[in-house]
Amino acid sequence: MSEADVRVDAEKLYLLGVRALTHVGVPDEHARMTADVLIASDLRGIESHGFARFADFYVYRARDGHLNLNPQVRILRDTASAATVDGDGGLGFVAGTVAMRLAIEKAQSSGVGMVSVRNSTHYGPASPYALMALSHGMCGISLTTGGNGVVPPGGARRVYGLNAISFAAPMRPPEAPFCLDMAASVVAAGKLEIALRRGKPIPAGWVKDGDGEDVTEPDVYYESEGMGGILPLGSETLTGAWKGFGLAIMVDILTGVLSGGHSSAELPRRAANHFFAAMKIDAFTSVESFYDQMESMKETLRAAPRLPGAGELTFAGEPEAAFEADCRANGIPYHPSVIESLRRMCGELGITYDL
């Protein structure tokens, strides 16, 4: 956060979110699912996926008829531990929440649950869904297609998605859970937006242009009409770009192909597919043993020699958990322009603004 940021109470913002969505016609339960994920995103500091784009991305689009406001989320196939869900072109938060709950339910009875989702839209960040499994004594997985910003190895045009992978596993409370949330590209598009906003260059190894040359000015990415794009995780072939590309295709298979939908390279703009899995820990080992081994692994890795000035080893999910604890105590920090967009939105809709 920066000094100009304004702290907002999470509960108040949640209620404002629900109010705005129901006002434009989103059913109450769906509005709650949506606001839940957006708040979870902001509480973890995934600023690009939360209320910063609430008005433009969701509320106005819903009001202007660009979304199926009352989707009939349907289960297409259903076995003891697997299912396919159709999101009916509604808010991805709804299909995502319904599908992850279904995966958890299946894991509850059979040990593991997997649900593949087609015909959905943007569901926010991947991690809030993976984290839903933890309070049930489970590990969680959440995968999604993303905007088509990535060039495959040797490619001249961005064609496939910033496909995301989240894996969450509990630590013994109150320790922060392990929570990986990553695009299978070198960086997520949000990092380019931040550089653009701040007028800063980006490092070599993130983006290539349509001739395969390194790009260091973020505006080149936005003004190149789809030529060039973000590189797969690994950047170059010699340093493993085929691995990032392969992981993204794995995500496309589990989300789009397995659900009977389409891959990220073929999806219409704003459409998305997802995949969820839940694994009940005590179907494999005792929860106490799991906690012990998580702790032991972390301690061993933390105790290993560090480079001078490197600081303590950080595990995925730790910075986010610290940020969340601060936000719950002191409010979530937002850039004043985000607060202004919410105030203006309330004015336009004629609903109470009380942040």
Place this chain on the structure above:
Amino acid sequence: MSEADVRVDAEKLYLLGVRALTHVGVPDEHARMTADVLIASDLRGIESHGFARFADFYVYRARDGHLNLNPQVRILRDTASAATVDGDGGLGFVAGTVAMRLAIEKAQSSGVGMVSVRNSTHYGPASPYALMALSHGMCGISLTTGGNGVVPPGGARRVYGLNAISFAAPMRPPEAPFCLDMAASVVAAGKLEIALRRGKPIPAGWVKDGDGEDVTEPDVYYESEGMGGILPLGSETLTGAWKGFGLAIMVDILTGVLSGGHSSAELPRRAANHFFAAMKIDAFTSVESFYDQMESMKETLRAAPRLPGAGELTFAGEPEAAFEADCRANGIPYHPSVIESLRRMCGELGITYDL
């Protein structure tokens, strides 16, 4: 392969492998599981994981009492779609094959199967297990811990495993299946061995020394007494090293923590843990739709503009499938020193050599 390589018939080599293993006391069924995976490895060109180290790595160690020759592979926990298996310190090929078969069996009846394995040893490459799922109309996942050659971000010492991830999904026959098989590090250790053997430098971004400096001479990696090591996939923090580190920890959680074992950073030398999953395609969508969408995704990505001289886009598993087809027709190519090691081994054991 190089010009000096000798072509060997896969079936003859398989039988020689079984003969040698049973001669040193490995039960016939276990010897077959082992030779199966080693042949599958060599047929896919994963030279570092096949018969090249058969004599030293498996046969002599078995003969000299460093392995539990007749492990009682036990199922510790068992639900409709999940199980934990103890490998009893035997050959990893045995625990791996038993566990993957169990995952497939569970997927057959409930849609999905997941099996976590502790107390095992090296199981060869990850992909042969993932590929076992395909003939059952399933996708497969195979994860394993590896040798502890990787430095975490900011670390000065190699402490955790070259943890591997394999995901396999079928295409409509005779098209090669999608088959990702990757270490969560920039490169697998095999790449360093090859550079060392050929006296070639390695590219920056693969290995750092104990001071965090780039290493380009592979012998530095082997002579630094555990200081420095291979970098996580992503190489540097700015280009996503935390993602490679996070993926490796995910593998450690699913293999070691979930099985009630230990993480790669804590395992004794040569010990290993694994994790397997099988997903029955028609529990999610029709197999025909799956094939259609796989094909459509590939065509769309292949049709996208390429950089000059880049050649056609290659998918994970394609080069390996082409190599296998050649090997099945013309024999598997081996360096003469590998053939010599097998001939010598047969002499030492007093068994027939007939390659």
